[in-house]
Amino acid sequence: MITQNIEFALELLQKNEIVAIPTETVYGLAGNAYSEIAIQKIFEAKKRPTYDPLIVHTYSLENAKDFVTYIPDIFYELAKIFSPGALTFLLPKKKIIPDIVTSNLKTVAVRIPNHALTLSLLQKLDFPLAAPSANPFGYISPTTAQHVENQLGDKIPLILDGGAAEIGVESTIIGEKNGQITIFRYGGISKEDLEAWTGQTIHAQISNSNPTAPGQLESHYAPKKKLYLLKKNQINIQEKEIEIKNIGVFPIDKVGFLGFNEWLVNLPIKNQILLAENGDLKLAAQKLFAAMRELDTKDIEIIITLGVPSQHLGMAINDRLQRASFYKD
Numbered sequence: 001m002i003t004q005n006i007e008f009a010l011e012l013l014q015k016n017e018i019v020a021i022p023t024e025t026v027y028g029l030a031g032n033a034y035s036e037i038a039i040q041k042i043f044e045a046k047k048r049p050t051y052d053p054l055i056v057h058t059y060s061l062e063n064a065k066d067f068v069t070y071i072p073d074i075f076y077e078l079a080k081i082f083s084p085g086a087l088t089f090l091l092p093k094k095k096i097i098p099d100i101v102t103s104n105l106k107t108v109a110v111r112i113p114n115h116a117l118t119l120s121l122l123q124k125l126d127f128p129l130a131a132p133s134a135n136p137f138g139y140i141s142p143t144t145a146q147h148v149e150n151q152l153g154d155k156i157p158l159i160l161d162g163g164a165a166e167i168g169v170e171s172t173i174i175g176e177k178n179g180q181i182t183i184f185r186y187g188g189i190s191k192e193d194l195e196a197w198t199g200q201t202i203h204a205q206i207s208n209s210n211p212t213a214p215g216q217l218e219s220h221y222a223p224k225k226k227l228y229l230l231k232k233n234q235i236n237i238q239e240k241e242i243e244i245k246n247i248g249v250f251p252i253d254k255v256g257f258l259g260f261n262e263w264l265v266n267l268p269i270k271n272q273i274l275l276a277e278n279g280d281l282k283l284a285a286q287k288l289f290a291a292m293r294e295l296d297t298k299d300i301e302i303i304i305t306l307g308v309p310s311q312h313l314g315m316a317i318n319d320r321l322q323r324a325s326f327y328k329d
């Protein structure tokens, strides 16, 4: 059920039921982070493997002291600028967070979401909310309540509708060691912004295959149709066919194109979606997952994309496209 009834959401969460919640990044599937029963329900509804840990949401970094043993000064400084927001902090956990939340890791990922409805929910509860994205494991993350309803509607009692997600890609995950910040997943707060505010050169440590390292499984965020992240010279468009180097030849009307700000000339316009005609990476991030969903419903065989410029939010967008891409070099 899609609703804006926050009281009902509170009641369900207090009974260790799970509820889909809006955030500015993507919709989350939330449950009491202190309750193994609630957490189990999240993993089951998503069919998420238990080796992929969850992010825990609360209403202020200070409040995370309830369930973490230590918060470095630089995180407090960053929180002043970026929290609430699309920045997730890795912190050493207290026992009160069940091991299943963190896949047995000693750190817990903590975020303060920048969404009025969800912040007021968090303020009214006396426990934080563990919430991964509200989609079946491996599929595209939801950026509207309807996306959640389409895929998990029969598995969860309530979807709290807070409108379309403003940022549209997941949070940036950071860790700290001796005052130095490392990015473990690119997301809604850019590396450039973090560098500007910390004065540090920040390195990223993005993992593909080891899910105990923060971040990432290689195949993720994927549509059902095969998507290929390509270089321009891999695409050869003829009158009726399109040849993709090392992949195959397809009838031109069976190919969909996910573009940044330029159409793919000769490909039928009906099969193309541009993320941001004006070249704005923020707009592109906002539209990314909905555009992938839309292409997934079209009468086409494959989806191709050239990605976006690798800077600012483009890093997060290209990361998601890479993980959604079927093609492995």
Ligand code: AMP
Residues within 6 Å of the ligand: 052, 053, 054, 055, 090, 102, 105, 107, 108, 109, 131, 132, 133, 170, 173, 211, 212, 213, 214, 215, 216, 217
């Ligand atoms: P999702 O909420 O679906 O965007 O997924 C959360 C992501 O955060 C996962 O890909 C995890 O690998 C990562 N994550 C969550 N908790 C931790 C942790 N304690 N250490 C490292 N990464 C984490």
Ligand code: MG
Residues within 6 Å of the ligand: 132, 133, 141
């Ligand atoms: Mg996810």
